[in-house]
Each structure stands twice: as C-alpha cells, then as structure tokens.
Amino acid sequence: MSTMYRFNGLDDRPIRVASDAPLLDFTARFFGLWPFEAEGTAIADLADITIETVDGGFRLRHPVLDGGTQEVPDAAEAANQLVGLLAAEQLARRSDLIGLHAGAAASPRGLILFVGDSLCGKSTLALQLARRGARFFGDDRLLVAPAGTDGHDSPTGIGLGLTPRMRLPVHEGAGGALAAFVEGNAVVEHMDWQGNPIIAYLDLGLDTFDAAPFGTTLPIAAVILPERRDDDPDALDFGTGSKGDAALALVRQSTAPGMDARGHVAAAALIAGSVPCLHLVYGSSAVAADLVVERFDIS
Secondary structure, three states: OOEEEEEOOOOOOOEEEEEOOOHHHHHHHHHOOOOEEEEEEOOHHHOOEEEEEEOOEEEEEOOOOHHHEEEEOOHHHHHHHHHHHHHHHHHHOOOOOEEEEOEEEEEOOEEEEEOOOOOOOHHHHHHHHHOOOOEEEEOOEEEEEOOOHHHOOOOEEEOOOOOOEEEOOOOHHHOHHHHHHHHHHEEEEEEOOOOOEEEEEEOHHHOOOOEOOOOOEEEEEEEEEEEEOOOOOOOEEEEEOOHHHHHHHHHHOEEOOOOOHHHHHHHHHHHHHHOOEEEEEEOOHHHHHHHHHHHOOOO
16 A cells, blocks of 8 residues: 655645655655655545556656656665656746756855766765865755745755765775765665666765755855866866856756746856856865865855
8 A cells, every 4th residue: 555755845835755665764865854754545646756566666657757657676766766756846846946957065155056067076076065064955956046036136056955975986086085984974776787886875864964954045156167187186277167158057957847948048047147157177076175165165
C-alpha cells in the first residue's frame, strides 16, 4: 500500500508524493534539509508525484518526465530521481522563478553563484567555500527570483535544502583536506560499469558544515564563471567578467518553464546586469577558494 509523503513547498501548498518506495530511509542521503513527513495512506488523486512498484523496480510518474514516466531498478534510485521531480514541481508552481544549475554559497555580502558548463568545478568550489565558513546553499539545483519578484530589490537565490554530492575521485586540484573530508563523510551512491565509485553524497546529519534549509533566501552578491585549467595546476586569475557571458551562462544552465524564450533570456540578463560578474581561472580549487574567501570577507 502506498504512503503519502508531504514535502514542504514555498507557499502553504505542500508537494505530495504517493510512494511504494520507503522514502524515509533516504532522507539524509538525498533530501538533506528539505523537510517532509509521512502523511498516511496515499490517495492517488491527491498526489503531485507518484512512485509505484513494477516488476524489478519502481516507476515514477510526473508530467516533466519523457512520456510522463520513468522506471528505476530500486528504492534508492527512485529517491534519487525524485529530487529532480520535486524541484520541477516547485518550479512549475512559480512562473516567476528560474531553476538554475549552479554551485552556491553565502558570504557576508550575499549569495555567491558559480555558473558554467559541466566539469568547470561549480560543486567543488561551493563545497570548498562551505568548508571555509560560508553557508552552503547548493551544488546542483537552486531557484532564483529576478529583481522585483516577491518585493525583492535585487535577484535572490532560494535554497532547496538538497544534499551535496561530489564526483569521485575528488579532483586532485581540490587538495588533500577536501579529499579526506569527502572520504570520511560521504555515502557512495553510484558506480561505473567496472564497480568504481563515481558519485558520493555528503551526510549533512553529521553537522559537517552549515547548510541552508529548504526555502532559505539570500540576495545574490555575484555570479562567478569558473574556468578550470587541468593542464596548469598553478593557474589563478580572478577578475571582472563579461556580463554578456554571464547572462549566456545563466540561460544555458537554467530552466524557466513558466516563461517564454524572450522572458527567460530577459530574466537571465536582468540577473547578470544587477550584480558583479566575475571570471575565475584556476588550477587548484583549494587555492581559488582561498582567494574567493578573501575577496568576499568569508570567515
């Protein structure tokens, strides 16, 4: 019999998930600081997202999925895939928000966003800042409200309380301290076809660093475009970046289902035009993080 789980929403309407998979077993691993609770026996017509048992696994149902469904082999992967559906459902309810793929950490000046293509080091840099005293806001999914939304005078980030994750092995430029931290505080979730660990989730239940709960808001202080130089471990340059490049990166790394193409581009341009946009070239994320910490008075 399915259980109805009630996840917090940004307004008074919760997100309801009817699930045959035991989601409470995966709270710390995936949802981190996105509060939810078992509500009782599921009523299918009331569910926003459904996870049902099928032969050999589970089937997820939500309109954002290709064909409306997705099959996964076990409960852990069902919970993992649910993260994206929760974010999509929340985003679908707010046509004024953008869903951004970015690393984010708080500074005394506001939220620092790391935005760029895959493997540029967004997640690692956000975690490096968190290890140096910044409040962790996310390394994957973040909601952004452009200036003027909800009465805010500047663009604002909204944390989802999702558990941070890291690619394995930790990049050698991240330094031994971060590699040891990940090894001691992570749960390996994904392996490659040879059985080598490739993705790990960090356990926020160990109070390893300060992380923002679901719904926490903070004005954006800067958009940083990271450029990792794997061929030059000593590379380091941090300066003013192009607002046009920042706007393009924001468009490429975001979704805005409630906006048409013109509105999406305009919102990204508004965000980039409202805050400093910086370009960070680095070989070592540890050294780069020290520089960002100094620039933004993080302690």
